[in-house]
Amino acid sequence: MRTTVYQVGDEVVPVDLPRRLVCRVEATDEVDVGGGACGQILTLRPLDGPWEQGTTLLRLDNAVRPAGRYVCDRGPSRRPSMAAAC
Numbered sequence: 560m561r562t563t564v565y566q567v568g569d570e571v572v573p574v575d576l577p578r579r580l581v582c583r584v585e586a587t588d589e590v591d592v593g594g595g596a597c598g599q600i601l602t603l604r605p606l607d608g609p610w611e612q613g614t615t616l617l618r619l620d621n622a623v624r625p626a627g628r629y630v631c632d633r634g635p636s637r638r639p640s641m642a643a644a645c
Contacts, residue, residue, distance in 0.1 A: 563620065565601055570626035573603070573618050580608045581626045582616060 565571065569584045582603035592598045599620040 563625065565599055565620055565623075570606075571601070571603065571623040572626050573616065573623050575618075575622055581606045582623075585615065 565584050565587055567584055567586060570581055571584060572579055572581055582605050584601050585604045586602040588600045588602075590598050590600055601618050601620060601623060603616040603618060603623070605614060605616065
């Protein structure tokens with residue numbers, strides 16, 4: 560059973576990468592994962608990291624976690640009050 564539904568614009572961190580890399584959700588697609596359960600395929604845009612600008616990552620919703628309120632301001636959509644610790 561899924562506990563979080565992500566929306567376009569949410570900031571998440573993929574759990575399978577060797578370091579914390581904040582990504583913005585660019586698109587979501589609902590998928591049936593069997594047994595009457597559903598999930599999401601997320602298209603992610605890294606806000607920094609080793610990739611070229613324009614790189615996208617794909618992850619299932621259970622392979623990310625919310626970035627939390629302590630992320631650095633990396634784009635115009637971030638509210639200043641949420642950029643508490645850089």
